[in-house]
Amino acid sequence: MTTFADLGLDPKVLSAVTDAGYTEPTPIQAGAIPPALAGRDVLGIAQTGTGKTASFVLPMITLLGRGRARARMPRSLVLAPTRELAAQVAANFDTYAKNTKLTKALLIGGVSFKEQDALIDKGVDVLIATPGRLLDHFERGKLLLTGVQIMVVDEADRMLDMGFIPDIERIFQLTPFTRQTLFFSATMAPEIERVTNTFLSAPEKIEVARRATTAESIEQGVVKYTATRKDRQASEKRALLRALIDGEGEKCKNAIIFCNRKTEVDIVAKSLKKYGYDAAPIHGDLDQSQRTRTLAAFRDGSLRFLIASDVAARGLDIPDVSHVFNYDVPSHAEDYVHRIGRTGRAGKLGKALTICVPHDEKWLAAIEDLVEKEIPRVESPLKGGAKARRDRDVQDDAAPAKEAPAAPAPRPRDTAADPAPTAPRTPRDRDRDRDRDRGGRNRRGGKSGRDDAVVGMGDHMPAFLTRSFKPKPDPETTEETAD
């Protein structure tokens, strides 16, 4: 049996690994570390939760052991798709490099340049970054990548999903072709294959069995739910979520609740808080300090419910999540696997419950296709079927305790979804966002056959300029038409 001691790591690294409580490498670690230490390129095909991070951090620290950093010329570079993942890699680096003098800088967006600049100027051994912020530093002439000896790309398939591949290719070209490359992806999409063919040389390929999608450690269930009335869908769905949480009782130590949209994340978090649940939102529109604080609180157990967009679906290592609730069925089947994979980790048991409204049935079918299993149907904890709910519906607001037994009385009205206090986004906002988009990636191509263009507005004429100024009555908000 292989132990870490057999892998040829620097003794300082080895003792840090031992201190962290590990003796036996995971398959990806056992496979990737020896060739990496031998200076070879590595192509690792592995999901998160397989010990992937240590499989590049440990050899990297060992290889960088000799030599020291020069100003503005980092000796190695790790690229991750999200800020949280980059921060997680940085934390791993700190853990395993604690007996060395190696230095690092974390270059992510949403925080000030100042500290990052100071570190780069001084010189760091390891740069851990998201692509956008890294290129930003480079373009401002603060950074030279010609000294990079080792480059790591983590979660490449997610980079692909997020449109980062052109950035990654550009960064590759800024580093010396003699560099060593360690490249990790959960899947080998054709586009990923093309990149590895271009930038890796004779890589050692290590493929680790996909983490069982329906791990026995995760109990799964789907709750089908149909609104009694269209205009009640949102608030009933939140009531159902509360009932599901309450139904789990003490067993639900903590949970991540996934929503498909950022606005929904905010609404659900606000609603749960209103009902006395210890909940906080996390998604990409929140500022970085809040994201960091919220995640830290959830990790250390001081926050019980994390309401999240898919920013938290992949890669994040949060030990001890007892439950995952999918408030929405994810529209990409893969994401389901990633989301529920946040629970049932490290030998612990977990439970994943998914709420499915009729509109989402096709996505549910796609998920069951992917995992090649039927997810057990679970009866809705809200009493009775649709008919019973319809009958009860009239006095919904007057029947407090029934739906949320654990909620503190008096039951506040769930007004989280009421017209927002902040102004709704206008087409103009969206156009401004698109203008900001860099590289014009998301820009409309061609003339799109519009013959009513307004002179002087280029391709970015706000849509409302071509419409009547008189607002149409909105069928969604006119109660009378609901039945």
Next chain:
DNA sequence: AAAAAAG
């Protein structure tokens, strides 16, 4: 009926 990433 999407999220993420630069500011």
